[in-house]
Amino acid sequence: MIENWQHFLLPYQQAVNELKVKLRGMRKQYQDAEQHSPIEFVTGRVKPVDSIKEKMVRRHVQADRLEQDMQDIAGLRIMCQFVEDIYEVVDLLRQRSDMTILEERDYISNVKPSGYRSYHIVIEYPVQLVTGEKRILAEIQIRTLAMNFWATIEHSLNYKYQGEFPEELSARLQRAAEAAFRLDNEMSEIREEIQEAQNLFSYKKSIQHQAGGEQGLSKE
């Protein structure tokens, strides 16, 4: 039994906070270089205690094995515009020296029966505590905006149906997942066109910003 959940979860919360800053920092660096960022946005959460308890029962995880056997107590999500960006992000993560990748699960090539697509990475991440270093596991889910749309809707329906979808709904969700993936593929086809337009847009914005700054100066 875990007596003090707040104490147990503290290093996980610290890891989520640090990783959010680091991953959002990667996006900032692309923006600073005026390049297309493979990262659109990043979210993160510590799994709520009730969800941890429920998963422990469902997966037969003993309390003394929790740290090793539940890989998503600390969860990060990276959203990308294009499927190609996902693999770029994976490469970026593989090169980092502040985390160790333990597992990769490609649910894009190996779509789940539900229709779920995402790339999952399990990392070991060192958290610096006043009592010393603690290495914890964290799961990073990398997906496109379309995959995220589908997964968010499906996840909320799961609450209602507890995973036991009526056949008709399950078939519809699978069709919706395929439609989302077709959308991703269509977007990939016109990726260069989209990126040129986005670069032009951010260039215009920076010119306007500069012009605004100069006007501001001349007023003084």
Ligand code: 0O2
């Ligand atoms: P729900 O709907 O029950 O899932 P910020 O102020 O932006 O730094 P904040 O407010 O902590 O940070 O929120 P953030 O980082 O934008 O995202 C939190 C939400 O992201 C959570 O919502 C989760 O839905 C989602 N999320 C992010 N990563 C994961 C993950 O790896 N697994 C899961 N299951 N969800 C994730 P809530 O509020 O917890 O509510």
Ligand code: 0O2
């Ligand atoms: P949460 O916090 O509610 O999201 P398993 O449960 O056996 O399939 P395993 O080995 O724990 O999986 O890891 P996996 O499958 O790599 O990742 C599990 C997490 O991926 C889930 O977390 C979801 O966040 C997400 N996921 C996996 N399959 C689906 C799916 O069909 N639909 C949606 N919406 N999300 C999925 P949890 O444990 O459900 O927690």
